[in-house]
Amino acid sequence: MQGKGGPVLTTKEAAALLGVSPRRVNNLIEVGALKAQKFGRAWMVDEASVRERVQAKPQRGRPRADAGVETARYTLMCHDHEVLAFTYHGRTGSVAAVEPLDGIAWKPFGVGRRDREPNRYDMAEWLRDRAIPGLRPHLPSALRDLAVRTPAVLMFQSWGLSLSDPYWFRPEGVEVSWAAVNYYDNGYDEDFGDLMLTGLSPRNAGEPAFADGRPASGAKGAPAITRSPDTATNGMLSKTWVRRRGTDYLIKGGTGNENREPYNEKLATRLLERLLDPNEFVPYTVTERHGRAYSSCANMAGPDTELIPAQDVLTAFGITEGRDLHTGYLRALEELGVEDGRRLIDKMIVADYLMANFDRHTHNFGLLRSVEGLDGYRIAPLFDHGCGFYSRATTAELEARPYVWESHPFREYPSQQLALVEDLGWYDPSALDGFLDDIAEVLGENPEIDERFIAAVQKQTERQIQTVNDLAAERGVVVAGW
Template sequence: MADAWNRKYVLKHKDVAVADIELDDATGAISAIAGMHDERHVPVGIPVKKGRIDRAALNEWWHGRAIPASRDGIQEALAALSVATTHKLLDKSLGLSLSDQYWICPSNAEADWSRLNFFENDFSEDVGNLLLGLRTTGENISLMSPDNTSDGWLKKKWTVIDGKRCLIKGGSGAIQQEPYNEVLASRLMERLGIPHVSYTLLVQDEYPYSVCENFITPQTELVTAWYVMQTRQKPNHTSVYQHYLNCCEALGIPGMVEAMDRMIVVDYLIANEDRHQNNFGVIRNAETLEWIGAAPIYDSGSSLWFSKPQALISPTAKLVCKPFKQDHQEQIKLVTSFDWLDLSALRGIEDEFREILQGSLFIDEARCEALCFALRKRIDMLAEIVHSRSLRIWVDDRSADVTENIAYSGTPADDDWEPDR
């Protein structure tokens, strides 16, 4: 579609013109920014200095919209599409996404967002089928697809189910465990009352897939933590965790401390190894630019010892931890309050996990039992941490009460003063 026009475009945010850009035909990179129209609608985290958009930063943002080169099966899909790189797919669908409202409009074309966006208009599933390893029907493959701007390394595709935009995502390796983990994580968060994206299980040709409805609407958009953290320079003495909160506070995004408490608790319970800065973030209104709050928790599949052989499934094993610490035992210390947490709501969750895993051709009974046991122990370990925190706070409070009494009435005589038991 875009090849019929020249390589000059207007970067738009819905129907708001943001900047005039040019794309290099060979690389798909932004070769020039001819002018800026509306600084308020420049993508979050992209610097603007003296009325000029930082081209290197905008290029990083633009290329970040492309399918990563690490995507499972991407080379086979590119060969079938006769496209050299994933970056070359971006302009084939005008950069349209189901995560935000940015797109590129050919400068000499009459086009508007309402007639092109994938939230409200049909889109081709040809690219998604190829990315998922499925055969496409017909000779002419349409590249007008939101799959051109899907991130992550697992096989996935967008589809429409009962009129709703849904993401279908596969597993990896010989175990194919990620889809089951997504379902378990969403069930766990539902029990704890934590805002989350709900996942269901789909088995197709005996392979498991997770399915979730898009949580972004035509009026909203996702801004990942990475780009939130680009809005301010991080001082060397400030931790990544505090820097993120500082950036959110400066932008006026509400409820972020509480949201981070919940995310860190969930990731501890499921031993998440891949909560990187691009799979959590915040949501804003794409029209008013008002911040709504933290995005619901999503993308939790790389957890629960998903890539470990059965012998290494252990609740106390040291695992990769992100995004704020390298160890879950250290990261859980960042939680400011457990007052909201009712771990009794997770009673029997291991049995629910067992039911989710039942029937898998890739996870045998022994692995299933090891996973369920380890999950139960992670819950018990967190219970001990919560109890220890509560006890410490109680002791600290009692010490403060004693100090106040001493300061008020003088040192009490040994025979007439004793702290409550």
């Protein structure tokens, strides 16, 4: 059977290849040692990850958790503010004994509702979202190489440090400051990122060092840690952070042999350059590493600016599934004092419609804010467009009829989500003149895509442009030339 990432097996078939029980296969899926995807209620296991495990011949028994994070007490920090203390159980992934501290005002947006103190369930959910997801490519081999059990263990070995926000976990009894450990000032190891991006083994899997050569265990009383921001970077596609000439870039891969996503990111940049202001989107380029194309973009966050995913905003305001996320999110933006929030969300909806983006989930857009002042809320530049431009469609599907994708985050059907747009006064139809040529140019750079597919994408996109132009004309925008 064929899954999204390649051939898949039933748990029974995987068990036969591995020489274990189907129940054992389910356990390996749960801890991230095997890649799998849900089909209804059943798990279908990635065949490549099964055969990789067979070749690796792992030791019998349950995947072990690293002893250093089995059960430990930490302080959640924001810069040097002590936010809350908590106990983490590495084997179960559970949290206990959450204790708000003097810096509770600096708690992450996504740790519970903003109108009450966080509890252990709030903290556990936030930690799960922060770690590498279990289906990330190359994760099983990384866990084996580093002799750890779960992605959460990797994150705790890096003390939860990230390049998207200033939060980190200080182990109990450790005397260390933000200045001594943050990645912005001290750099980070890129070997683990190479492993997660390409599957290549890191050069130094033992004890990565600071940029200046100091060992990671240099803080008083601190155990050795893995210094990689990749351990606290979520998302399903292979990716890694690199630093070049003082700027941090996120390098991200695609899926399958056609590897469409990096080129889609570049094409989306061409589209957004035509429609939006430069500060309203993150530009992407295509780069090559180890003979394969990847997308690259500069970090929008920094030591004093954090990225807040929309999901964390929804959590903080108690806006849950089943409610009108669009109305609720706009009210939250208004309460936070975000300028031009409705207009910028309208722009996101239109852009996603034009590029047929089916992956604008609530972790793929959000806000920026000042860390120390806890203010200056503003819409984050649009990012992550790799699942646009029919990245999962076949040529035959695009040629057969107008292609309908599942839209996100506010409505399931693209036409319904587009109908939410209130303001099209910013939309200039003439800005899209020649964009169909951009499609041919950028997608034509991908050696795995043929001309028929490109022509089908052009035809579908032309329909989307016409639909938006028709809506703009209804709203009084002058549309000429189409």
